[in-house]
Amino acid sequence: MIRVLIIDGEGSTSEMLAGCALHLGYDVSMGHTISECLKKVASNPPDVIFIDAELPDGSPLDILDEIHAAPSSPTVIIWADSGTAESAERAIRNGAWDYTRKPASVKEMTACLTRVAQYRREHQSNDGTAEIKRNGIVGNSPTMRASMDMVKRAADSDLNVLITGETGTGKELFALSIHLNSRRSQDNFVVVDCTALPETLVESILFGHSKGAFTGADKAQDGLIRQAHRGTLFLDEMGELPLPLQKTFLRVLQEHRFRPVGGQKEVESDFRLISATNKNLEQMVAEGRFRGDLLYRLGAMTIRLPPLRQHPEDIRDMAVFYVGKVCRRFGVAPKKFSDEFIQYLTRYDWPGNVRELFHVLEHACAAGFHEETLFPVHLPQELRITIARSLFDDDHRAPVGGGNGDRRSAAQQILSLKRFRQTAYSDLEEMYLRNLLTSSAGSIKEACALSRLSRTRLYGLLKKYNIRH
Incomplete structure (x- = not known):
């Protein structure tokens, strides 16, 4: 049976929601303050928590980590009568399932309860984070568990992944973990440090070259993109990729085909792209320093790593x-x-x-x-x-x-x-x-x-x- 905890400063709303939950066969407990919420989470960990954004003794945003640390890993929905955009962003970033206005009718409440119950069932039946190869990633806080959940989702798909975070948060380690848990794990994980690409040789390094393409090219050589064929290409510090090269790479990302320097024929590379940056790429796009169309391609899935x-x-x-x-x-x-x-x-x-x-x-x-x-x-x-x-x-x-x-x-x-x-x-x-x-x-x-x-x-x-x- 799904256990629902309702924390609401207004009795009418909480009683209406409790009635809907009881009608659906759920176990319900109620409270009206942050302190009551924490006590009930500690004594009888719920599966789902509906909590008012404005309570007399504080904000639920300040206790989300404590809530998520409960053995049941509760799904949290925050209701707001007059919330702010900043509060909504903070709630979502800190693991809230939703931050929304209070439903006004029994029908809306029933639909919300049904959706979150369905999510809990499907999420728990497909939860494989315990079997993930962490590859040196350490930590079991709610924050780290959320990050590992994103790693699992990324590994299960073949989407392009953009990993963002401050310097030193372990972006390459997370990229490697995605690769090792994916269907491409038996093939190459090729790392490209975009800060270390020499301007005169960048195309040769990425795309390879044919024999005689330039002075010193005494034999043909595969580039890093070709070396990632059937594996994963990891572009570290993607924000440092030279602007002229971004257009070329966009086509490679779309077609998975390219022409080596001095080559006559195009070469194919079936790679999965993971990129990382500590920069604000959206701001760089606004400033004309990064291509918006490339950014859209990079971030089919985005993982934001928290600072320590x-x-x-x-x-x-x-x-x-x-x-x-x-x-x-x-x-x-x-x-x-x-x-x-x-x-x-x-x-x-x-x-x-x-x-x-x-x-x-x-x-x-x-x-x-x-x-x-x-x-x-x-x-x-x-x-x-x-x-x-x-x-x-x-x-x-x-x-x-x-x-x-x-x-x-x-x-x-x-x-x-x-x-x-x-x-x-x-x-x-x-x-x-x-x-x-x-x-x-x-x-x-x-x-x-x-x-x-x-x-x-x-x-x-x-x-x-x-x-x-």
């Missing part, structure tokens, strides 16, 4: 995976993590995303090569300083108003602030002492003069941090 700061709950799993990989490469036993180490990682914004996280973890493994456990002190100094500064900057920020979810999140930060502050203070003090000894070439006398510490106090601090001099 939007799913920090995956950081621990990523750390376990990558540190294990690094330890195997180094030939050492797997590392453990102190609680503070993970707290530091989740506190940081990661502007370089997963790529930056992996570089930092590699640094930490090298710094803690002989230790069994990784601590914040093993992280790069600049990252530790950034995090430590942010702890104290929080004290000077005005509190931000918001719903119950915002207040709960803020309370959690206040409860953990002492632990963060103590760790940050200790890290900075130890860093200072080590730099002090380096600057004084190990001379205690000079170190005392530079730091204005007494000899007794300096010795005490060095002993505290087990620093040899």
